[in-house]
Amino acid sequence: MDEQAKKTALRMIPYGLFVLTSKSKDGSELSAATVNWVTQTSFAPPLVVVGVKNDSGAHKHIKESGVFAVNVVGKDQLDLAYTFFKPTQREGNTLNGQAFENGPATGVPLLTATPAWWECRLVAEVAKGDHTTFIGEVVEAGVRTQDQTILMRDHNLNYGG
Amino acid sequence: MDEQAKKTALRMIPYGLFVLTSKSKDGSELSAATVNWVTQTSFAPPLVVVGVKNDSGAHKHIKESGVFAVNVVGKDQLDLAYTFFKPTQREGNTLNGQAFENGPATGVPLLTATPAWWECRLVAEVAKGDHTTFIGEVVEAGVRTQDQTILMRDHNLNYGG
Numbered sequence: 001m002d003e004q005a006k007k008t009a010l011r012m013i014p015y016g017l018f019v020l021t022s023k024s025k026d027g028s029e030l031s032a033a034t035v036n037w038v039t040q041t042s043f044a045p046p047l048v049v050v051g052v053k054n055d056s057g058a059h060k061h062i063k064e065s066g067v068f069a070v071n072v073v074g075k076d077q078l079d080l081a082y083t084f085f086k087p088t089q090r091e092g093n094t095l096n097g098q099a100f101e102n103g104p105a106t107g108v109p110l111l112t113a114t115p116a117w118w119e120c121r122l123v124a125e126v127a128k129g130d131h132t133t134f135i136g137e138v139v140e141a142g143v144r145t146q147d148q149t150i151l152m153r154d155h156n157l158n159y160g161g
Numbered sequence: 162m163d164e165q166a167k168k169t170a171l172r173m174i175p176y177g178l179f180v181l182t183s184k185s186k187d188g189s190e191l192s193a194a195t196v197n198w199v200t201q202t203s204f205a206p207p208l209v210v211v212g213v214k215n216d217s218g219a220h221k222h223i224k225e226s227g228v229f230a231v232n233v234v235g236k237d238q239l240d241l242a243y244t245f246f247k248p249t250q251r252e253g254n255t256l257n258g259q260a261f262e263n264g265p266a267t268g269v270p271l272l273t274a275t276p277a278w279w280e281c282r283l284v285a286e287v288a289k290g291d292h293t294t295f296i297g298e299v300v301e302a303g304v305r306t307q308d309q310t311i312l313m314r315d316h317n318l319n320y321g322g
Contacts, residue, residue, distance in 0.1 A: 001266075006302040009277040010201055010209070012233045012310045016175045039200040040171055040321045041212030042290025048171070049210050049294060051202030072173045105162075116170040126285045126296055129203025133210060133296060135287055141167040149173045153309070160201045 007161035015160070016149035017073040017081045020050060021100075021109045022061035030109050031057040032095045034084040036152060036159050037131070038070060046138040048120060051131040057088060062134055066122040067106035071114040074147040078155060080113060105140035115147035168322035176321070177310035178234040178242045181211060182261075182270045183222035191270050192218040193256045195245040197313060197320050198292070199231060207299040209281060212292040218249060223295055227283040228267035232275040235308040239316060241274060266301035276308035 015036040022031050035058075037051030048070065052059045062068050073081045083096045093099055100109035103119045110117045120136025127133075152158065176197040183192050196219075198212030209231065213220045223229050234242045244257045254260055261270035264280045271278045281297025288294075313319065 001299070001301050002303065005277075005304045006207060006279065006299055008304045009233065009279050009302040010207065010299065012177070012277050013199055013201060014175055014177045014310050014312055015200075016173070037200045037202050038174055039176075039198045039210065039212065040174060041198050041210070041287075041294045042292045043322075044291050045289070046167060046171065047290045047292075047294070049200065049202070049212075051200065051210075072170065116166075116173050118167065118170050123289055124287045124294075126202075126287065128206070128284055128296065129208045130205050131203045131208075133202045133208070133285075133294075135289065135294060138162070138167055138171065140162050141170040142163065143166045143169045147173075148314070149175050151175055151312075161204075 011158050011161045013160060015152045017152060019071040019073060019084045019111055019114065020052065020058050020068060021071060022058050022068040023065050023108050024061055025064040027107060030088060030090055030095060031061045032084050032088050032109065033058045034081045041135065048136050048138060050134050052134055053131050059132060062122060067108055068136060069103050069108045069110055069117055069119045071111045072116040073150045074115045075150045077150060081150065103140065115145045116143045117141065172319050172322045174321060176313045178313060180232040180234060180245045180272055180275065181213065181219050181229060182232060183219050183229040184226050184269050185222055186225040188268060191249060191251055191256060192222045193245050193249050193270060194219045195242045202296065209297050209299060211295050213295055214292050220293060223283060228269055228281065229297060230264050230269045230271055230278055230280045232272045233277040234311045235276045236311045238311060242311065264301065276306045277304045278302065
């Protein structure tokens with residue numbers, strides 16, 4: 001295989017940015033990580049796929065609790081996205097300095113600064129590579145503000161290839 | 162669940178457009194369909210997820226042959242994308258009027274007008290909704306021209322929610 005062509009071609013998939021949130025089984029630990037490998041894969045039921053690094057806190061928590069949320073990063077929220085490249089630090093009702101509330105359906109944290117979110121219950125997973133493909137059914141959703149999702153390519157960011 | 166919020170939130174996932182190509186088991190039938198539910202989900206091995214409608218020709222062919230290709234639709238190729246919303250008609254070395262060649266690794270059709278493509282071998286599938294989540298390992302790729310992928314939101318197109 002032409003490795004350079006593979007990298008270039010796969011980097012042509014356009015991506016937004018999302019903060020993936022989850023919790024440990026007993027809810028005592030929370031995780032929040034910026035991800036981009038997200039797509040819907042069914043209307044009925046509404047299913048969403050997220051690719052999550054195998055050695056990440058989010059991966060551990062989703063495996064344990066079977067629930068997660070996707071928080072949409074708005075087009076002017078690059079700083080917020082960067083915040084969640086770092087390990088998750090909770091202080092009161094903040095994660096890495098960002099306020100959160102508990103999701104109504106699953107109890108996972110929802111970042112109140114983001115324009116929209118949805119909560120998922122895990123229905124399937126495929127562990128075949130360095131990331132696991134988690135498939136979640138959307139069980140609750142909310143929209144806080146009208147905004148467009150940030151686009152990685154507008155900021156010369158890549159995670160793929 | 163708030164159905165309107167679910168629809169609005171899920172439609173915030175930004176998508177490109179891609180022509181998914183495949184073939185029947187014996188190679189006598191070819192399929193080409195415009196899709197948008199595409200994301201990478203692993204670097205090593207390189208894995209890609211595609212959500213494919215259960216009652217489509219592409220779905221039948223991928224199940225039969227276990228191979229498919231993703232052809233990237235360039236930013237000025239909206240007409241090409243629309244062409245493959247229609248049933249696939251082969252005439253000589255064209256599909257719906259678009260020239261193709263056979264992929265070097267899998268033999269599935271590659272549209273020569275598109276800026277980039279990759280071929281996949283099916284490694285897993287999850288059938289939980291009205292679309293099937295196919296997970297393919299990228300086995301060959303090519304880049305024909307420098308271009309950006311078309312963005313659905315730039316054309317007020319939605320397939321999600």
